[in-house]
Amino acid sequence: MKIKTICTIPAFLVLLFAASCVPATKYKSVKETGKMYLNERDELKTENLTLSMDKRELEAKVEKLDAETRELSGMLKQVTDERDRLRADYNKMQSKLSELQSAQEDLIRGNVSETKRLLSELQAAQENLQKKEDLLRQLEQNLDVKKASLDELSFELEKRNARMAELEQILNAQKKIVQDLKAKVSEALLGFENMGLTVSVRDGKVYVSLDEKLLFKSASWEIDANGRNALRKLAAVLERNPDIQITIEGHTDNVPYNPSGGQLKDNWDLSVKRATTVVRVLLEGTRIDPKRLTAAGRSQYLPVDSRNTADARQKNRRTEIILTPDLSALYNILNRY
Template identity: 45%
Template structure:
């Protein structure tokens, strides 16, 4: 549905104009107390930390999957060894059973011979009795061995059944981990696709401004709309020029159609000291004042939920070009509108 909306927005020329106006308005900086700036800064750092946490969680799940697979492989080897050992003991059990039957048969024969020997000489009778006793003892030993082997065989079967249960549990756990990992990867992939589509939509909406102080890029899963000072403000001022207002209006239309995107407006200056007067005392004040001005233009020209918007001033401490030349300073005097996807679905899945 989001891509369809984006497609309609691209075909709607009036909406494209609104998006361009919105992009210009986002570059105005507002005077915000230092405490509010810190809160904004913390919100941005929290967003980056959450993104890193997601990557680490994805790596942790992959490591756990590999460990579970290794455990499953070892258990399968143990299972096969147990099955082989059980088969050997089963063969031994059957052999003892045959021997037992033969001994029983021999015993019966001895009993018959004993009866005959009683009719013969006493010496022969005593020998037969001794042989009979020996046979009885041997038979008893075989019976004891048979019972012991049967007990061991039953224990091996119980161990095998327990091993099968453990293997089934490990396989189920591994399947759940794999399914969860795939779901996480699918959500991340979908977010990347949405952000790529959003980048293209924003670029299309602001196509008339690209090359005139405006660029649209994507980095770390976020869309960056960078507007140079010349497109939005006069030197040392925070009132947005009409051309910049139009660009911000165009951008506002796109952001209005994408409610699952959070919006950060950052003001940046060069390192030269602010030379104005009034309630603006330095580059910190100027950068915040410009960011807030852009927020107001976005809100005035769309139905964007204000909770999605954050205004921040970065002064001169995040330059894109550290050189001390007029060209470098012109690049550094800019406003960046950073579009970040909401990751609520990922957090819910990770907490399950």
């Protein structure tokens, strides 16, 4: 599998947003682009879930191979014991055959009926001995097959264990990267956590959630000084971690947006506009590669609180900055198998 490259909104949108009057069709294009990047983000989330399912499947297969190995080991011991028993029987038959041959020589000059009886016993003993030899040979062949099968299963088990260990190592490294990133972001934004900012980890990603009151006035997309200060501190952390992909999502409440003759039509436009405004502030005066950023508007359709109350609507009016670590090492391992 391959990681899809997350690109920023084309440069000409910047010019469009800077213009005093912009056609509505251009904003429709922006919304469609945001939706496309949102789908890509959801696809990454699905791939992460697939990886977890793949890990559980591998663990189940390893457990099954362990059980099969124990069963073959038990069967191998049974076959070995049977072979030893047949060898003991074979030795007894050889001894008895020697005795009969000796008795035959002693009685060769005796009566004919006794000689015939002894010859009959000797022939029966030889036939029985041949059957034992054939059975012993077959058991030894089966034993060789079982040993080969056991060796093959052991080799396969070692390969799977090695793959599991490698996957576990990469997953642990990814978790550490996410936790370290969360710690750096939390430290940089420490003074803002009581002002409507939270930092959390979900689905292997770091989520920085900023309430509307920290960034924007109601129905506005202009970021105030306090919000710009928080975003600049975050940008400094992102600038020092170039392998992190950045998605900015704008969210609104379910109250219809009143454009009052402005350039925005509804909550879709407002959420996209707020996301792109945050993108510009993060890029302002930094060396962050614009290719790392994606802006998306979610309108009112991804609330954190679905109740129809003022408190719930206040929680839903937010901007989320989603930080995704580089998963290319993990994908490379999966592609090798």
